[in-house]
Amino acid sequence: MRRASTETNITPIYSATILVIAALFLIGLLSGQQWTTPETLWSVLQGQGSIIERVSVLELRLPRNLLAMLGGAALGAAGAIMQGVTRNSLASPGLTGVIAAAAFGVVGTQTFFTPDALWLPVISLCGGLLGGMLTFVIAGRGRLQPERVVLAGIAVTALCTALTTGTLLVSGSEAAELYYWLAGSLMGRGWLQLKLVAVWLILPLVAVLLLRRPFRVLQLDDELALAMGLAVGRWRLLFLVLALIMAAALVSVTGPVIFIGLVAPHIARRLIRNQFQHWLPLSALLGGLLLLAADTLARQLAFPQELPVGMLTALIGAPWLLYLLNSREPAHVG
Amino acid sequence: MLANTREPHKKPLLQRTTILFWLGCGLIFLTPWLGLQFGATDLSWQQVLAGLLGEGSSHVERVVMDLRLPRTLIGLVIGIHFALSGWLLQLLTRNPLAEAGILGISGGASLVAVAAFVVGDWIQSGDNPYGGIPFALQYLPLLAMLGGLLAALTVYGLSLRNGGLSPVKLTLTGAVLAGMLHALTTGGLAFWGHAHTELVAQWLAGSLYGTTWAHLEALLPWTALGMIGVLILLRPLSAMQLEDEQARSLGLNLNRWRAIALVVAALMAASAVGIVGPVGFIGLLVPHISRRLAGSGLLVQFLMCTALGATLAVVADTLGRTIFAPYELPVGVVSAALGVPFFLYLLSRQP
Numbered sequence: 028m029r030r031a032s033t034e035t036n037i038t039p040i041y042s043a044t045i046l047v048i049a050a051l052f053l054i055g056l057l058s059g060q061q062w063t064t065p066e067t068l069w070s071v072l073q074g075q076g077s078i079i080e081r082v083s084v085l086e087l088r089l090p091r092n093l094l095a096m097l098g099g100a101a102l103g104a105a106g107a108i109m110q111g112v113t114r115n116s117l118a119s120p121g122l123t124g125v126i127a128a129a130a131f132g133v134v135g136t137q138t139f140f141t142p143d144a145l146w147l148p149v150i151s152l153c154g155g156l157l158g159g160m161l162t163f164v165i166a167g168r169g170r171l172q173p174e175r176v177v178l179a180g181i182a183v184t185a186l187c188t189a190l191t192t193g194t195l196l197v198s199g200s201e202a203a204e205l206y207y208w209l210a211g212s213l214m215g216r217g218w219l220q221l222k223l224v225a226v227w228l229i230l231p232l233v234a235v236l237l238l239r240r241p242f243r244v245l246q247l248d249d250e251l252a253l254a255m256g257l258a259v260g261r262w263r264l265l266f267l268v269l270a271l272i273m274a275a276a277l278v279s280v281t282g283p284v285i286f287i288g289l290v291a292p293h294i295a296r297r298l299i300r301n302q303f304q305h306w307l308p309l310s311a312l313l314g315g316l317l318l319l320a321a322d323t324l325a326r327q328l329a330f331p332q333e334l335p336v337g338m339l340t341a342l343i344g345a346p347w348l349l350y351l352l353n354s355r356e357p358a359h360v361g
Numbered sequence: 362m363l364a365n366t367r368e369p370h371k372k373p374l375l376q377r378t379t380i381l382f383w384l385g386c387g388l389i390f391l392t393p394w395l396g397l398q399f400g401a402t403d404l405s406w407q408q409v410l411a412g413l414l415g416e417g418s419s420h421v422e423r424v425v426m427d428l429r430l431p432r433t434l435i436g437l438v439i440g441i442h443f444a445l446s447g448w449l450l451q452l453l454t455r456n457p458l459a460e461a462g463i464l465g466i467s468g469g470a471s472l473v474a475v476a477a478f479v480v481g482d483w484i485q486s487g488d489n490p491y492g493g494i495p496f497a498l499q500y501l502p503l504l505a506m507l508g509g510l511l512a513a514l515t516v517y518g519l520s521l522r523n524g525g526l527s528p529v530k531l532t533l534t535g536a537v538l539a540g541m542l543h544a545l546t547t548g549g550l551a552f553w554g555h556a557h558t559e560l561v562a563q564w565l566a567g568s569l570y571g572t573t574w575a576h577l578e579a580l581l582p583w584t585a586l587g588m589i590g591v592l593i594l595l596r597p598l599s600a601m602q603l604e605d606e607q608a609r610s611l612g613l614n615l616n617r618w619r620a621i622a623l624v625v626a627a628l629m630a631a632s633a634v635g636i637v638g639p640v641g642f643i644g645l646l647v648p649h650i651s652r653r654l655a656g657s658g659l660l661v662q663f664l665m666c667t668a669l670g671a672t673l674a675v676v677a678d679t680l681g682r683t684i685f686a687p688y689e690l691p692v693g694v695v696s697a698a699l700g701v702p703f704f705l706y707l708l709s710r711q712p
Contacts, residue, residue, distance in 0.1 A: 121540075165705050165708070165709075174530070174533060175708070177533060177536075178458075178532060178533065178536070178708050179705070179708065181463075181532075181533075181536040181540075182701050182704050182705050182708065184540070185462070185641065185642075185697060185701060185704075186697060186698070186701040188543070189566075189641070189693060189694045189697030189698070189701075190694065190697075190698075192562070192565060192566040192691070192693070192694065193566060193690050193691060193694035195562055195566075196562070196563055196566060196568075196688075196689070196691065197688055202562060206547070206550070206551055206562055207551045209547055209551070210544075210547045210548045210550075210551035210552070211544075211548075212551075285540070285544065329552075332552060333552075334548065334552065335547075335548040335551055335552060337544055337547075337548060338544055338545055338547070338548025338549070340544075341540065341541045341544030341545065341548075342541065342544075342545065344541075345537050345538065345540060345541030345544075346541075348537050349519060349534060349537055349538065352530065352533055352534060352537065
């Protein structure tokens with residue numbers, strides 16, 4: 028068959044990605060205010076070592092790394108889903124107003140109600156859903172042009188940002204803390220925060236990875252998909268909701284981290300060429316890799332202070348997007 | 362795009378211009394009165410008058426002369442700044458969606474201003490939390506202008522390189538850059554803002570809260586400069602509205618005038634950002650309304666923009682002060698709430 032000759036072998040890409048993630052994870056465990064030596068790490072993992080070493084590795088670095096990996100994977104998958112399902116290479120949680128709206132939901136409720144932390148992912152989710160819906164409604168029914176969706180997303184983002192800023196001024200003593208949160212950071216996130224969002228991240232992630240076949244079919248023409256016996260509207264909605272859940276839930280603990288959901292699927296698509304069945308898993312992996320790398324950088328670049336990881340992802344992601352916008356017509360996926 | 366500005370009926374124009382002129386004058390004198398009269402405590406008009414003439418009680422005089430009058434005047438001036446900047450940008454790019462905020466000018470200005478604030482504060486980290494402000498105040502418009510200009514040139518260059526300057530593409534490029542600058546500003550402030558986070562956050566919301574005569578003094582030279590710039594630009598601008606080749610056949614160096622117009626627009630927007638923070642959407646809203654009202658004459662449009670921009674900013678600020686009193690909504694939030702639906706309406710009309 029011609030298949031073998033035209034398609035690149037995908038296994039090395041997967042293994043390379045996983046290797047890099049593992050390496051970053053290891054660096055993440057070792058690095059910090061005081062670097063841990065590999066021997067100490069080994070002894071800590073066996074349950075030995077001093078209290079300080081145990082706490083810094085097991086209570087601080089490990090959950091933070093896990094959160095970065097899981098959250099990045101969720102963002103990458105969410106971006107791939109949004110781009111694939113809407114056939115719009117610019118759709119991503121950040122550019123469609125989802126993240127800004129989720130952030131506004133969190134800031135608003137934190138300011139006026141001080142709810143239990145358990146509810147934050149739900150609140151964030153409601154905000155994100157509303158924001159995403161608003162964007163897609165504004166962008167118009169029927170064929171959704173990529174640019175139009177993004178412009179509508181920009182408008183929704185502008186509105187949410189203005190409202191968030193306005194709310195912050197009322198929130199008084201909490202403002203500085205919320206402001207810090209708004210910069211998007213993984214600093215100080217531990218097992219507590221990980222437990223808070225793990226369900227919201229893992230369940231949709233597993234679900235979309237299992238549902239790869241309908242996802243693949245959705246990327247085809249609507250008519251073709253219908254002919255293959257797929258209820259297009261319903262599946263599309265399900266996928267979008269799953270994507271929104273992942274993106275919004277992550278926002279509730281890390282604050283807005285933009286551009287990963289945009290960049291990871293694009294890199295993944297470059298790597299896989301035309302084997303679209305691998306797009307979603309690879310996007311998730313690359314998302315995890317990117318956020319882990321960005322977080323590791325954020326911890327080291329301005330040592331002993333930390334940079335907000337959202338700042339770094341914006342710094343990397345925006346030029347990428349500008350290049351994308353100006354190099355060629357934003358292509359349709361599929 | 363701007364086709365709706367062409368006025369099919371020429372005859373009643375003079376009459377309409379006169380009406381508009383008096384309307385504009387009326388607005389620009391009446392709305393500040395609202396700003397003076399209403400606020401945390403409402404004054405009667407006699408009290409305001411007495412306060413202005415220096416005959417009122419000391420309390421009223423303080424409220425009127427020290428708090429509300431400078432604030433209202435600054436509102437007028439920044440409204441003019443943002444409106445004229447938006448008007449220039451829309452003419453320049455032939456793009457109905459162009460505006461300082463959307464094109465990243467405000468974002469660039471904010472980033473540089475916050476950076477200047479943080480650095481200046483770090484240099485002279487005194488005990489007085491407001492110590493850094495008077496020092497930095499007169500430089501802020503200049504610094505902000507540099508940032509804004511840089512952002513504008515980046516957006517313009519990126520879009521130009523790509524060939525056509527389609528409204529949608531230019532807006533997208535600007536918005537992406539604005540998003541990045543916003544993230545950088547938030548990040549920088551969160552990490553190095555220290556005790557001033559709240560103060561600067563207030564500024565970033567685009568607020569007239571706590572503006573004083575000193576702010577007005579720092580702003581006015583730039584207003585004068587900008588106004589002169591716009592007046593000089595009026596003739597080239599009207600030629601720029603023609604097709605490129607026609608304009609060239611008139612002997613106009615198009616690119617040079619475009620560059621000058623861009624600089625003036627960035628100057629107007631960014632100097633205002635340096636004083637009150639980014640206030641979006643006034644620059645989007647006002648030029649459209651002005652064009653509708655004024656028809657195609659650029660001079661009338663210019664006067665209309667000035668009057669309406671000033672009016673809108675003061676009205677938005679007065680609304681923000683009174684709706685949730687004693688809390689204040691920053692003028693930037695109010696103008697965004699007014700402007701976003703309008704932006705969406707404009708967007709829905711794009712092909």
